[in-house]
Amino acid sequence: MAAIFNLNHHASYAHWHFFQMSVSNIIVIVLMLAVFGLAIALRLPGAPKPGPNP
Amino acid sequence: MSTAAPKSWTGRVRERAVGALPPEKLLPDTQPAYVTSAIYLFGVLSLASLVVIIASGSILALKGPGWWHFTGVGHFFNSIHLWAVELFFFFMVVHLWGKYWMAAWRGGRARVWMTGAVIFLVAIPCALTGYVSQQNFDAQWISTQAKDAMNSAGIGAFFNLLNFGQMYSYHVLLLPLAVVAIVVAHILLVRKHGVVPPFEIKGRS
Numbered sequence: 001m002a003a004i005f006n007l008n009h010h011a012s013y014a015h016w017h018f019f020q021m022s023v024s025n026i027i028v029i030v031l032m033l034a035v036f037g038l039a040i041a042l043r044l045p046g047a048p049k050p051g052p053n054p
Numbered sequence: 055m056s057t058a059a060p061k062s063w064t065g066r067v068r069e070r071a072v073g074a075l076p077p078e079k080l081l082p083d084t085q086p087a088y089v090t091s092a093i094y095l096f097g098v099l100s101l102a103s104l105v106v107i108i109a110s111g112s113i114l115a116l117k118g119p120g121w122w123h124f125t126g127v128g129h130f131f132n133s134i135h136l137w138a139v140e141l142f143f144f145f146m147v148v149h150l151w152g153k154y155w156m157a158a159w160r161g162g163r164a165r166v167w168m169t170g171a172v173i174f175l176v177a178i179p180c181a182l183t184g185y186v187s188q189q190n191f192d193a194q195w196i197s198t199q200a201k202d203a204m205n206s207a208g209i210g211a212f213f214n215l216l217n218f219g220q221m222y223s224y225h226v227l228l229l230p231l232a233v234v235a236i237v238v239a240h241i242l243l244v245r246k247h248g249v250v251p252p253f254e255i256k257g258r259s
Contacts, residue, residue: 028140028144031144032144032147032148032151035144035148036093036148036151036152038092039091039092039093039095039096039148039152040091040092040093040152042092043090043091043092044090044091044092046090047090047091
């Protein structure tokens, strides 16, 4: 990662009133939410289409 | 052939184990159709990450700090260990969210849910003791800052973050042993009770 991004500096923080969090932590949380949403919304390749209950 | 209960403890344990988990339940070759959803993948992804963590951690333990700090291959395995932990927690959190919204404790699966929650709780100090076991300035800084939290909680006398030997023992033996043992129990309980089905959709005919 260090080869792609310059990590040789202090961490960046998002700060709003009582809320303070490093940008890297925010990115990880947003990524987790995105993966969670995609895992629910997308069907696996080859999985049968959901049909009506018998 | 006698049908009487075996007298030896090994026989009784065997009968109980086979009764609770017959081979076709322990190692099934099919799963219900709903398991084809991607949200069901995150348990096994967490498990795969744990295997990489244990394997890379074992290599780091065999080679020692001089190797993981000062050689290229050592750096590589150090990074593999770190990123496997990052992925382990990433997948475990998505797995936990998925199971929470499925109410995965339904159908007599309370122990499956509880063991999963305990794995998450035990894995956190397992990872944090790794930060203070690095043998570098980062570890020194974290341990001298975090010791105050332990002292204020009243546990600093027997959980001393400045004691490298103690933290390293927690990180490479005691806590991983606990995590792996509860993971095994969690998987066996999943095998016993089956994967939790989705909720019925009301109004679908």
